[in-house]
Amino acid sequence: MEIKAKSIETFLADLASKSATPGGGSVAAVMGAQAAALVSMVCHLTLGKPKYAAVEEQMQALLEQAETLRHSLLAMIKADVEVFDCVMAAYSLAKETEEQKIYRSAAIQDALKAATEVPLACAKACAKAIALSQVAAEKGSITVISDAGVAVMAAYAGLKSAALNVYVNTGNLKDREFAQAKLAELEEVLKGAGLISEEVYQLVKHKL
Amino acid sequence: MEIKAKSIETFLADLASKSATPGGGSVAAVMGAQAAALVSMVCHLTLGKPKYAAVEEQMQALLEQAETLRHSLLAMIKADVEVFDCVMAAYSLAKETEEQKIYRSAAIQDALKAATEVPLACAKACAKAIALSQVAAEKGSITVISDAGVAVMAAYAGLKSAALNVYVNTGNLKDREFAQAKLAELEEVLKGAGLISEEVYQLVKHKL
Numbered sequence: 001m002e003i004k005a006k007s008i009e010t011f012l013a014d015l016a017s018k019s020a021t022p023g024g025g026s027v028a029a030v031m032g033a034q035a036a037a038l039v040s041m042v043c044h045l046t047l048g049k050p051k052y053a054a055v056e057e058q059m060q061a062l063l064e065q066a067e068t069l070r071h072s073l074l075a076m077i078k079a080d081v082e083v084f085d086c087v088m089a090a091y092s093l094a095k096e097t098e099e100q101k102i103y104r105s106a107a108i109q110d111a112l113k114a115a116t117e118v119p120l121a122c123a124k125a126c127a128k129a130i131a132l133s134q135v136a137a138e139k140g141s142i143t144v145i146s147d148a149g150v151a152v153m154a155a156y157a158g159l160k161s162a163a164l165n166v167y168v169n170t171g172n173l174k175d176r177e178f179a180q181a182k183l184a185e186l187e188e189v190l191k192g193a194g195l196i197s198e199e200v201y202q203l204v205k206h207k208l
Numbered sequence: 209m210e211i212k213a214k215s216i217e218t219f220l221a222d223l224a225s226k227s228a229t230p231g232g233g234s235v236a237a238v239m240g241a242q243a244a245a246l247v248s249m250v251c252h253l254t255l256g257k258p259k260y261a262a263v264e265e266q267m268q269a270l271l272e273q274a275e276t277l278r279h280s281l282l283a284m285i286k287a288d289v290e291v292f293d294c295v296m297a298a299y300s301l302a303k304e305t306e307e308q309k310i311y312r313s314a315a316i317q318d319a320l321k322a323a324t325e326v327p328l329a330c331a332k333a334c335a336k337a338i339a340l341s342q343v344a345a346e347k348g349s350i351t352v353i354s355d356a357g358v359a360v361m362a363a364y365a366g367l368k369s370a371a372l373n374v375y376v377n378t379g380n381l382k383d384r385e386f387a388q389a390k391l392a393e394l395e396e397v398l399k400g401a402g403l404i405s406e407e408v409y410q411l412v413k414h415k416l
Contacts (some may be wrong), residue, residue: 003216004215004216004217005215005216005217006215006216007212007213007214007215007216008211008212008213008214008215008216008219008238008282008285009212009213009282011216012241012242012245012278012282013245015242015245015246015248015249016244016245016246016248016249016252016274016275016278017248017249017252018249018252018253020249020253020352023246023249023352023355023358024246024354024355024357024358024359025358027242027246027358027362028358030216030238030242031239031242031362031365033220034220034223034235034238034239036224037220037221037223037224038223038224038231038232038235040223040224040225041223041224041225041226041228041231044224044225044226045226045228066224067224070220070224074216074217074220077216144228144231146232146372146373146375146376147231147232149232149368149369149372150231150232150235150236150369150372151232153364153365153368153369154235154239154365154369156361156365157239157361157362157364157365160357160361160409161357161358161361161362164354164357164358164412164413164416165354167354167413167416168354168416171416201368204372205372205375208372208375208376208379
C-alpha cells in the first residue's frame with residue numbers, strides 16, 4: 001500500500017518499526033505537506049469574508065499555490081522511500097567479479113544522485129511553504145492566524161529535515177562536482193530560512 | 209472516523225479544507241508523534257548491534273519512553289479537535305435571557321480551560337520528544353543518525369505550534385490566575401528548547 005493511503009496510526013507505527021523505510025525523508029515531506037495544507041485552510045477561511053475583501057484575489061492566488069505545493073509534497077512522501085530502496089538495492093548487488101564490482105559501484109552512485117535530488121526538491125518545496133505561510137500570516141483572517149504560525153514551523157522543520165538527507169547522500173557521492181553543485185543549491189535554499197520562519201512566528205504570536 | 213484512522217492523504221485534504229478542524233493543534237500532535245516514532249526507529253536499528261552493545265540497556269529504556277510518548281501524542285490528535293469543538297459548541301449556546309447568558313459564558317470559560325490544557329500537554333510531550341531525540345542523536349547507531357535529527361526538528365516544531373494554541377486560548381480566559389499559571393508552565397517548557405534543538409541538530413549534522 002502506498003504510504004499516503006495508510007492511516008496516520010499505521011504510518012506512525014511503520015515509522016517506529018525496525019524497517020528503515022519510511023524514515024526521516026518521508027517525515028520531512030509530510031511536514032511540508034501539512035504546512036501547505038494549513039496555508040490552504042487559512043485561505044479558505046479568509047476568502048469571502050467582507051472584512052478581507054481587499055485581499056480576496058491575493059488569497060485566491062495563495063490558495064492555488066498552496067494546493068499545488070501540497071500535492072507535490074504528498075508525492076514526495078513516496079519518492080523518498082523509492083530512492084532509498086534503490087540505494088539499498090544497489091548496495092546489495094553482487095560484488096564477486098571485477099565486472100560486478102564496477103557495475104555495482106556505478107549503480108550505487110546513480111542511486112545516490114537520485115537520493116540527493118529528491119530531498120533537495122523537498123527542501124525547495126518546504127522553503128516555498130515558508131514563503132506561502134508568510135503571506136498567510138500577513139494577510140489571512142485573524143481567526144485562523146495561529147494556523148499560519150503552525151504552518152511556518154512545520155515547513156521550517158521539513159526544510160531542515162530534508163537538508164539532512166541531502167547531506168547524507170552527497171557525502172557518499174564520488175562525483176564531487178555534482179555533490180558540490182547540489183550542496184550549493186541547498187545552501188541557497190537554507191539561507192535566511194531560520195530568520196524568516198522566526199519572524200513569521202513572532203508576527204503570528206503578536207497578532208494573537 | 210477518528211483522525212488517526214484516516215489516510216495521510218485524507219487527513220491532509222481535511223486539513224486544507226474550509227473546516228476549522230482538524231487544524232494546527234492536530235498538526236502539532238502529529239509532528240510530536242512523528243518525532244517519537246523516529247526515536248523508536250533509531251532505537252530499533254541500534255539494539256542488538258555488537259558495535260552498540262554498551263548502550264543496549266539505555267536504548268531499550270529510550271525505546272520504551274518513545275513508544276509511550278508516541279501513543280500519548282497519537283491520542284492528542286483527536287483531543288485537540290474535541291476541545292476545539294467544545295469551545296465552538298459553547299459559543300453557539302443561546303444567549304437571549306440573562307440566565308442563558310450566564311450559563312453560556314460559564315460553558316465558554318470551562319471549554320477554554322480544557323482547550324488550554326490539551327495543547328499545554330502536547331507542548332510538554334513535544335519537549336519530552338526533544339529530550340529523547342537528544343539521547344538518540346548522542347547514542348544511536350550512526351546509520352540512522354539523520355532520523356534523530358529529523359525527530360528533533362519535528363518535536364521542536366510541534367512544541368512551538370502547540371504553544372500558539374495555548375496563547376490563543378488563555379487570551380480569552382477570564383480566570384487570569386489560571387491563565388497566568390498555565391502560561392508560566394508553558395514558558396518553563398519552552399525555556400531553552402530552541403537552543404537544545406539546534407544543538408542536537410548540529411550534533412547530528414557533524415556526525416553525518
